[in-house]
Amino acid sequence: MSDRIGIAVVGTGDWGANLVRNFANLPGARLVSVCDADPKRLAKTAALYPDARAVADVAEVARDPEIQGVVVAASAVSHHPLAKTLLEAGKDVYVEKPLTLEVAHAEELCRIARAKNRILMVGHLLLYHPGVQYLKKMVAEKAIGDLLYIYCQRVNLGKVRTDENALWSFAPHDLSVILHLMDQEPVDVAARGAAFLQAGVEDVVFVDLRFPGGQTAHAHVSWLDPHKLRKFTVVGSQKMVVFDDMEASEKIKVYDKGVDRVGQVVSYGDALTVRSGDILIPKISLQEPLRLECLHFVECVRERRRPLTDGIGGLRVVKVLDAAQRSLKSGGKPVTVEPLPLEVA
């Protein structure tokens, strides 16, 4: 019996293939099994990883005693039933984002994981990105002063999905970062968008969040855009930071810019001075965030640790997505985000 953690990946499509590649090459892990309901896809994966068992049905993964941790990278609509089956079978589970498509389903998975003492991790990849970790440290240490607002863009001409809109496909990334940096739940969410390519499936969505301390955040997501942008701008009372994931190496730029209050407020013009100082480009590790995320899952399984991106974090994001979806359907009216139920908080 190997002391490496036995891993299975369920769903080996475009993204699942990256997870299979990582787990097949990860210290401390052994890729025991790959699972896909599509025979062609399964055959393709099996050919690349002949040492892993290739199975079509998740039930086989659930009853395999050599498997401790399962990665669910199937289509979002199947996250809930697959994760539920696996948690109930006693597996530790890492579910790709979004955790589920319904709040009640995400709450149920958190409850099962807690009751069965299983690890439930969500693929909020950006929280493992060294650039986002640098941002988090700056915000937490108040190196930018007070956090005032964040805006971000995740747009490109990309994979047009049919079973989820651009909000559910892209915004989990942005919302996970926004909630992580703000470190609080939003008061309400408003979203507007439009469906141009398929009826009822929004291709572009603009989301606005308001936080209890007066901070705001805005996310623009689209798969129908000429630019490829993956960018966060974080504005603090002392400094401003830009995280641009499309930059090859200079991903973070810290601007020593702000508006200072000086002297007695006679009129606004007299009392405010604009400060435009140096720009700092810190050295950020270029390690692959997905590999760091996979290593974290294996460590959590081995050491029975709560993941950085646990089920509760996944539920928080699903709650904001759900509020944004309801706002979208109402033409942009703000929707209150209810607090987490006590039994899962």
Ligand SMILES: NC(=O)c1ccc[n+]([C@@H]2O[C@H](COP(=O)([O-])OP(=O)(O)OC[C@H]3O[C@@H](n4cnc5c(N)ncnc54)[C@H](O)[C@@H]3O)[C@@H](O)[C@H]2O)c1
């Ligand atoms: N973290 C990230 O950056 C990131 C990036 C892209 C996609 N994703 C997420 O990864 C997931 C998969 O996305 P994708 O682009 O690879 O989709 P995809 O459609 O290319 O692949 C999904 C695969 O899951 C399989 N599948 C579906 N239901 C199944 C079931 N019940 N049992 C076994 N296999 C099943 C399908 O046959 C398919 O091969 C989605 O949740 C998506 O949101 C995450």
